[in-house]
Amino acid sequence: MDEREALARLADTLPSAGDDCAVVGDRVLTTDMLHETTDFPAGVDRYTAGWRSVGASLSDVAAMGADAEAAVAAYGAPRFDPEEVEAFVRGARDVCEAVNAEYVGGDLDHHDEFTVATTALGATDDPVRRGGAERGDAVCVTGTVGRSAAAIEAFEDGDVDRGNDLFRFTPRVAAGVALRPYATAMMDSSDGLARSLHQLVEASNTSDLGMDITESYVPVDAAVDDLFADPEARRAAALFFGEDFELVFTLPSDAVEAAHEASPTPFSVIGNVTWDGVRMDGDPLPDRGYGHASDGEA
Amino acid sequence: MDEREALARLADTLPSAGDDCAVVGDRVLTTDMLHETTDFPAGVDRYTAGWRSVGASLSDVAAMGADAEAAVAAYGAPRFDPEEVEAFVRGARDVCEAVNAEYVGGDLDHHDEFTVATTALGATDDPVRRGGAERGDAVCVTGTVGRSAAAIEAFEDGDVDRGNDLFRFTPRVAAGVALRPYATAMMDSSDGLARSLHQLVEASNTSDLGMDITESYVPVDAAVDDLFADPEARRAAALFFGEDFELVFTLPSDAVEAAHEASPTPFSVIGNVTWDGVRMDGDPLPDRGYGHASDGEA
Numbered sequence: 001m002d003e004r005e006a007l008a009r010l011a012d013t014l015p016s017a018g019d020d021c022a023v024v025g026d027r028v029l030t031t032d033m034l035h036e037t038t039d040f041p042a043g044v045d046r047y048t049a050g051w052r053s054v055g056a057s058l059s060d061v062a063a064m065g066a067d068a069e070a071a072v073a074a075y076g077a078p079r080f081d082p083e084e085v086e087a088f089v090r091g092a093r094d095v096c097e098a099v100n101a102e103y104v105g106g107d108l109d110h111h112d113e114f115t116v117a118t119t120a121l122g123a124t125d126d127p128v129r130r131g132g133a134e135r136g137d138a139v140c141v142t143g144t145v146g147r148s149a150a151a152i153e154a155f156e157d158g159d160v161d162r163g164n165d166l167f168r169f170t171p172r173v174a175a176g177v178a179l180r181p182y183a184t185a186m187m188d189s190s191d192g193l194a195r196s197l198h199q200l201v202e203a204s205n206t207s208d209l210g211m212d213i214t215e216s217y218v219p220v221d222a223a224v225d226d227l228f229a230d231p232e233a234r235r236a237a238a239l240f241f242g243e244d245f246e247l248v249f250t251l252p253s254d255a256v257e258a259a260h261e262a263s264p265t266p267f268s269v270i271g272n273v274t275w276d277g278v279r280m281d282g283d284p285l286p287d288r289g290y291g292h293a294s295d296g297e298a
Numbered sequence: 299m300d301e302r303e304a305l306a307r308l309a310d311t312l313p314s315a316g317d318d319c320a321v322v323g324d325r326v327l328t329t330d331m332l333h334e335t336t337d338f339p340a341g342v343d344r345y346t347a348g349w350r351s352v353g354a355s356l357s358d359v360a361a362m363g364a365d366a367e368a369a370v371a372a373y374g375a376p377r378f379d380p381e382e383v384e385a386f387v388r389g390a391r392d393v394c395e396a397v398n399a400e401y402v403g404g405d406l407d408h409h410d411e412f413t414v415a416t417t418a419l420g421a422t423d424d425p426v427r428r429g430g431a432e433r434g435d436a437v438c439v440t441g442t443v444g445r446s447a448a449a450i451e452a453f454e455d456g457d458v459d460r461g462n463d464l465f466r467f468t469p470r471v472a473a474g475v476a477l478r479p480y481a482t483a484m485m486d487s488s489d490g491l492a493r494s495l496h497q498l499v500e501a502s503n504t505s506d507l508g509m510d511i512t513e514s515y516v517p518v519d520a521a522v523d524d525l526f527a528d529p530e531a532r533r534a535a536a537l538f539f540g541e542d543f544e545l546v547f548t549l550p551s552d553a554v555e556a557a558h559e560a561s562p563t564p565f566s567v568i569g570n571v572t573w574d575g576v577r578m579d580g581d582p583l584p585d586r587g588y589g590h591a592s593d594g595e596a
Contacts, residue, residue, distance in 0.1 A: 022402030024368040024419060027325070031417050033372035033407040070322040074331035074415045104320030109331040117372045117415025119329050121322060 018203065019130050020063035020187050021122065027069075028122040030060035036114040041163075043155040046084040048164040049116065050091025056190065057120035058099055058171035059245040063188040064129075065180030066122030068101035068173045073118045076111030091168075092118075099173040122173075124180070128249070130203035132184040137250035137273040139211050141219065142172050142265045145193050145244050149237030150223035157227070166223055172247045175265035179249060182259040186249035192242030193218065195289030197278045200250065212279045213271030239280075240288050316501065317428050318361035318485050319420065325367075326420040328358035334412040339461075341453040344382040346462040347414065348389025354488065355418035356397055356469035357543040361486040362427075363478030364420030366399035366471045371416045374409030389466075390416075397471040420471075422478070426547070428501035430482040435548035435571040437509050440470050440563045443491050443542050444522035447535030451525040464521055470545045473563035477547060480557040484547035490540030491516065493587030495576045498548065510577045511569030537578075538586050 021028035034040065034053045044052075054071045061068045073092055075085065089103070096103040101120070109115075151166035172188070179186065185203065189196050197211050220238040228234045250273055251259050260267070271280075278285045319326035332338065332351045342350075352369045359366045371390055373383065387401070394401040399418070407413075449464035470486070477484065483501065487494050495509050518536040526532045548571055549557050558565070576583045 022368065022370060024400065024402060027367075027419065029368060029370055029402060029417070029419055031329075031370040031372045031415065032405050033374050033409070033413070033415055035374070035407065035409055037410075038408065069325075070320065070327060072320060072327055072329040072417065074329045076331050076333070076413070102322065104322060104327060107330050109333065110336065111331070111333055111411075111413070112335075113410060115331070115374070115409070115413060117329065117331055117417075119327070119370065119415075119417040121325065121327055121419065 020060040021066070023127055026123060026125050028061055028064045028066045028124065028127055029119070030057050031117060031119045032056050033115065033117045035116070040114065041152060041155045043160040043163050044167060045164055046087040047091040048167050050088035051095040051168045053116040053118045054092040054103065055095040055169060055171050056245065057118040058095065058101060058173060059188045059190065061120045061122035062171050062173040062176035063186055063247060064122060064124060064127040065176045065183065065186060066124035066127060067177055068099045068171070069121045069123055070102045070104045071096055071118060071120040072104055072106045073116055074107040074109060076109040076115035078110065078112055080108060095171065099171050126180065128180055128183045128186040130185055130187050130200055131205060133200050133204050133209065133250040133273050134184055135209065135273050135275060136253060137184055138253050138256050138269045139197065139213055139271040139273060140249050140251055140267045140269050141189065141193065142175050142247045142267045144219045144221035145189060145246060146221045146224035146238040146241065148243035149241035150221060150227045153227040169245050171245060172265055175263045176247060178262040178264060179247070179259055182251050182255040182262070183249040184252065186247055189244045189246045189248050190242055192240045192289035193248065194239045194285050195242065195287055196248040197285065198287040200248065201278055208275045210274040210276040210278060211271055212274045213285070215281050217268055217270040219268040242289050318358040319364070321425055324421060324423050326359055326362045326364045326422060326425055327417070328355050329415060329417045330354050331413065331415045333414070338412065339450060339453045341458040341461050342465060343462055344385040345389040346465050348386035349393040349466045351414040351416045352390040352401065353393040353467055353469050354543065355416040356393065356399060356471060357486045357488065359418045359420035360469050360471040360474035361484055361545060362420060362422060362425040363474045363481065363484060364422035364425060365475055366397045366469070367419045367421055368400045368402045369394055369416060369418040370402055370404045371414055372405040372407060374407040374413035376408065376410055378406060393469065397469050424478065426478055426481045426484040428483055428485050428498055429503060431498050431502045431507065431548040431571050432482055433507065433571050433573060434551060435482055436551050436554050436567045437495065437511055437569040437571060438547050438549055438565045438567050439487065439491065439517065440473050440545045440565045442517045442519035443487060443544060444519040444536040444539065446541035447539035448519060448521035448525045467543050469543060470563055473545060473561045476560040476562060477545070477557055480549050480553040480560070481547040482550065484545055487542050487544045487546050488540055490538045490587035491546065492537045492583050493540065493585055494546040495583065496585040498546065499576055506573045508572040508574040508576060509569055510572045511583070513579050515566060515568040517566040540587050
């Protein structure tokens with residue numbers, strides 16, 4: 001079975017499964033494992049690897065609308081090159097500082113393949129779940145989508161500096177906290193925008209819920225236009241590739257203005273919650289995403 | 299460089315490094331990465347793997363004298379066999395239940411080698427650090443040492459059931475909480491008893507501190523006598539092999555009786571804090587332990 005089936009099966013046995021973080025009292029907790037073959041293409045430096053892997057867990061904290069408190073990382077590698085380890089820790093610490101969290105250390109493990117497991121801890125009394133979208137809500141996304149797809153393209157083109165720049169991102173913790181009073185449902189876009197929309201619909205447990213989005217409203221990163229010549233590749237980068245760590249969320253339509261004022265990160269309204277599956281410009285939007293990534297369980 | 303040097307280097311850059319857990323406000327947080335080659339010898343079933351890997355992080359929580367609240371695990375494997383995944387989760391959940399913690403899920407990742415990263419969260423306002431041993435204190439260890447060395451021997455003998463039984467352990471959370479008011483320093487014995495003693499001495503940052511232990515007071519597990527014929531192999535199993543997850547701690551000598559009454563797990567007084575390095579029966583005890591394991595950073 002693939003991750004999705006396996007996670008669906010696990011969800012039945014785990015009370016807190018099925019959201020970006022597990023909720024433990026007034027804290028949220030999340031873990032992710034990343035490894036070289038699928039997560040760190042050739043060219044990713046260790047500073048970016050530290051930033052990105054810890055950032056992925058901080059993004060899960062953001063998706064609950066929680067303050068980020070701390071993160072730890074377990075670092076597995078065939079050897080411990082001092083400069084690489086230090087660069088990794090610097091990246092991990094810098095991404096924590098960017099969201100006012102503390103990087104509090106980790107574990108080292110001899111491992112044939114470069115592998116990182118990260119955990120983040122957040123705090124909130126009132127987490128935003130995935131399952132609260134209601135018909136009529138606005139469907140929104142922070143920032144821009146497609147940066148990570150563009151980064152992969154840059155790495156393949158040999159433009160390592162640009163790839164690393166695009167691969168680092170600011171976890172949307174401040175936006176998540178600001179949006180918490182307004183959002184009815186929220187998650188991060190790590191599995192891609194299209195799959196995120198499907199997951200929000202599934203999590204609602206409401207029959208006949210859907211989302212209609214408008215392609216021209218999707219905020220595609222400028223790097224996508226720059227690096228992909230083919231329109232179909234551009235569309236795939238924006239809608240399906242994922243790993244962008246933006247927040248995908250729903251808002252009551254009368255809360256959009258207040259949420260815009262509250263959020264330190266701009267967001268786009270890309271559509272509405274409806275009653276008939278996930279559609280884009282009227283056509284069904286496939287539930288396709290970033291296959292190897294976590295399906296979002298805490 | 300090996301883990302020890304790398305961790306020592308990291309310790310300079312991380313404020314919370316150098317204990318079993320990182321301290322974050324009134325919470326403690328710890329992560330560990332384990333993998334097939336070195337941590338799960340042939341014969342270890344997935345139930346035991348789930349129990350043991352999550353238990354290792356819960357043991358770090360115990361070593362701070364904290365209540366265990368929750369644990370998560372990231373599970374990396376080449377394929378997701380439903381029975382294996384479910385057995386792993388059952389083991390993870392059962393070890394959490396054994397210490398009144400909640401297993402709250404995790405992440406799945408395609409990985410060539412079976413790899414597990416676990417994280418545990420605990421709560422205490424007053425964690426016990428490694429660095430508080432004082433001259434004259436009693437040196438103590440809970441339970442028995444050598445179980446994991448005996449387990450490896452059982453696996454090598456083909457006695458898989460016994461190996462798995464010996465490989466599961468109850469993290470000493472209840473003992474850690476009960477000992478917290480008395481203990482001056484505490485850690486778990488995951489790197490072996492000898493190395494733990496050296497680490498407690500180093501962490502004290504007191505020049506001319508030492509420990510004198512008496513070999514006949516070391517509580518060697520009955521399985522060690524059973525499975526190792528050679529006296530030198532028995533001694534190595536008890537003193538150096540490690541991975542036993544008992545608590546190694548120091549107590550003011552006038553607190554020993556009260557601590558014995560408070561602790562739900564029996565403990566042995568094996569020696570005293572002195573002024574001249576770590577010795578056993580008067581001879582220097584080598585600082586030798588379980589090389590691949592974490593050096594104990596959170």
